[in-house]
Amino acid sequence: MSSIADTGITHVHDDHDHDHKPRGFLNRWLFTTNHKDIGTLYLVFSLLMFFIGGSMALVIRAELFVPGLQLVHPEFFNQMTTMHALIMVFGAVMPAWVGFANWMIPLMIGAPDMALPRMNNWSFWILPFAFTMLLSTLFMDGGGPAAGWTLYPPLSLQTGNSFAFVVFAVHMMGISSIMGSINVIATIINMRAPGMTLLRMPLFVWTWLITAYLLIAVMPVLAGAVTMLLTDHFFGTSFFNAAGGGDPVMFQHIFWFFGHPEVYIMILPAFGVISEILPTFSRKPLFGYAAMVYATASIAFLSFIVWAHHMFTVGMPLEGELFFMYATMLIAVPTGVKVFNWVSTMWKGSMTFETPMLFAIGFVVLFTIGGLSGLMLAISAADFQYHDTYFVVAHFHYVLVPGSVFALMAGTYYWLPKWTGMMYSERWGKLHFWLSTIFVNVLFFPQHYLGLAGMPRRIPDYSPQFADFNKISSIGGFAFGLTQLIFVGVIVHAVWVSKKKARARVWEGAIGLEWTVPSPAPYHTFEKAPDIDESMVPHADEISH
Amino acid sequence: MSQQADNAYYVPHGTHWPIVGSLGMITMLASAGLWLNGSNTAQWVFYLGAAVIVFMLFGWFGDVIRESESGMYNRQVDSSFRLGMAWFIFSEIMFFACFFGALFYARALVVPWLGGEGAGASTNEFLWQGYLPLWPTNGPANIGGEFQTIPAFGLPFVNTLILLTSGVTLTMAHHALKAAQRGPLVAWLAATVILGAIFLYFQVEEYHHAYTELGLTLGSGIYGSTFFMLTGFHGMHVTLGAIMLAVIMFRCMKGHFKPDQHFGFEAVAWYWHFVDVVWLGLFIFVYVL
């Protein structure tokens, strides 16, 4: 390393040139600054969290299999609901997207690495500690947090010994996310190869850029909110206590100011991945590239002014209810543009249906269903009935599971050959898709009925009138969960077993910088910035002409 | 000028500082949790964790400084740092915005409702009869007991002047750096650090006064909560900023930084100005209005 300064040569990586990865396990994984290794760490970590969070969901579904309490105490049930959501949201979906960002953004814009490689390592290596701490709360006196992932006071203030640890875990996740998104912004703004203008960037890069801004804007607000909980609990402040001039509802405003953008944080990168995959397998450029970028930006902007649609029943003044209802409804417009553009991308294409494409199509259909039920929730008068029922649970799982999670799977199948250099098994991939799609609907569709018929969410036991659909939903849940073992099987097979080597351009219709490097992508790529011309970018909209 | 060709971006190979930082962080936070739950020994572990973090910061920045001083960073690396610092400061702004938001929400909506205005008529009649929606307030239950507030045009105003002046002295230092005048540079920096320290001294003075004579504490209802959280977090940021300025000052004394390349200096200056601007917001919304 020291040679660089005095030789003055451009070569930065001369001590382990090109594909010479650092030797030794610790050097490779613990101390790494390589965006691909860090991306892998993120992805593996989030898969692990998906299984832990999923197992908790299965505890929920098992208890709800039939009416009556069979397996767990109500207080433990509430801990499962809370932890399931915290782990899925902060441990599985968000880190998975950061993993994708790490792997793909430098490859897609022609950068040698992320802009701030050391900080990149830290963003990741905070997470295992944060989640160890969070999980450890389950073993403390009084159990883990049980007030829902929304942590509403005053209920959350009744948490036992684990309270401070939950707050600190959230702080750590926040720090990690903020550093991660700063890195993404710096990379995209500063590290693009010459010729890679902003409006030539692949859509995945665009959606992540906008996501990163959302993250930087709202994670500190969440940190502030939980800090106020902490001081209300331990230091006698009265932020959320009416007797002292505060208001429990104030917490909800602050939380959802974070929380609503948060749900788009989980879905915008998904939109990006889908916008990469559909053109590839339709062998046709993405329809309306520029409109997609503007739609993403509009969604992000609107996401800051709709938060109180989670609070229609708290007793806001009429004007407030109206404002938040109208603003929320508006989000359907840019999201609609996206859906219509995806359909138009497929229209008159020359489509093939490899696993990534299947998942992408599944995404478009099922996300749209989830989005439409979201629109129904936005109608505040009707939400007086829907709110806090399983209708809401159905809505958000449709946008999160066959939404974000399907997009993650689509992306994994799409880029796995690039990451590992080996083809995964199409046959098992397709089986994984079909079983997932069938069972995710068996799991979540009946929850719409349950909600409309009046079943509240967050209850461990219910009236027998809800028994049938709960049983179906639970069966779907277990089957969906088991199906995910196939996913692990496919990945393990592709990494260690598969003999089928992947080409550089893995997919016939794929265009973009990441397909110009060999598969597996060498340890260091684009140490010399490539010169980008139009043939190398995947879309051909009016802007780039 | 950088000794590197312009198209080579410096990518470090491996670093153990982040994991040290994470270990420090988990030690600190886990023991803070135990401490809050009443364990006194945890306190000492907490300090240990904090020490590890300080150690990590010195080590990490030490590496960066060495690399920077030996010319391994080109212009592009410099802009990554700039972007990183700028967006870090933005995230801090949002953190403060959260507490300002709480203050505005409480003042503009909650207190009037509790006092029976607007939608709060029944709230006041049935739950908090007789409560008048005045600010400052510790709420209808008089949480924390009677208290008085700190008048804006006493120490807080002096502190405002001090911080504004420190912004000027820092800018003078920057000019000196650009003109390659080490002596004035160090002198102006020293002045800035001293002003920061005086600010902090007055702030401590003010807190002491509030707790011992005015009856104003963190537990004084919503007023005390917002007052101490906002000024407290600001004070922590001033402390950090002053420490960073001091470090920069020592680096200047050692001859670090070049007239045309001194981002370390600028980053700290940005930070200081940000802390300054937050104070102006505080002065207006917490003390004056």
Place this chain on the structure above:
Amino acid sequence: MNRQNTFIVAIAVLAAISAAFWLLLVAPALTGNEINMPVGVTPQSVTHYELHMIILWICVVIGVLVFTAMFTSIILHRKSKGHEAATFSHSTRAEIAWTIIPVLILIGMAIPATTALVQMEDSTGADMTVKITGYQWKWKYEYLEDDIQFISTLDANSNAARQLHSGMDPREVENYLLDVDNPVVLPVGKKIKFLITADDVIHAWWVPDLGWKRDAIPGFINEAWTYIEEPGVYRGQCAELCGKDHGFMPIVVNALPEDEYRAWVAQQRGEAVAEAQAVHQDWTDEALMSSGSEVFASQCATCHQQDGSGLPPAFPALAGSPVATGPVADTLDIVIHGRQGTAMQAFSELLTATEIASVVTYVRNAFGNDSGDSVQPSDVTLHGGEDS
């Protein structure tokens, strides 16, 4: 592929997708399960139901159209059929159309939605007022004009069946989890205003047949109203997570015709008078213990458990508890005033002096706490002692 073929395929796909939606929306009802929002018995519930159906159908139609276009394309434009990819990549006209048309649809939805909301928020001109307070885990109802007040908790049968490993089959219990000891009785044909609040954490008062839910927030009062058009029993549940027994705090509204309602009011007032006299009477230890054990079962056992073992650390054991075995005054004090900031609530707001006397006697003599002393209703100063 020519235009006509495309058209035929599209029609077929449309039919298939519509059929699928129809199956999803209608067929499950054939199994006898409720799958839609109830129409309810108030003007609001009817409005909300209609609004729900309008937006549901709009969403279904949009969904069907989008999926039809998509699956038509999937069927026709595949490589395996030799379809060559077109090269178009945008159409400003189409993009403007599918920005404007959704906006118009949304405006169409917003109009009835706004009307419904304005109606919902207008609680003026009510004939009577009921104050509802949520507690962990029960509801208190106060009839402000008639000076009636009572608490309503989960019915004893449901409560027994819902215990973990109770061995009871919920299906055998009538109205399992949707039944209470004291339903809230309301007259039909009157505009009733509710003042909704809570004592400890946030709850939400929800009866689907009335058409809305409203959060009960400690320290604040939310207003809502109803106008029930048909007599009947309407059941609902707490709809905001409020701790471990959130699933076990149902609401039962018993809507009666005006005259029956008046009769009920008169009866309640009679009971209240009898109650007030009971305070001056001296009770035997046995009477105190047996009434105390009932109060304990309905009011205290959710937290402190039937056998007094509690659920430490959240809910302390009363068996051997220093407070329950210490001075009587301390036991009385915590039961009457509760403990701020914990789930232990102030029972002066919930129980009569007689009930407090008996339950305090009970906890001081049950579960092996053998203090041997007894507390008389006259020892309990509900309101005078509150400031001390």
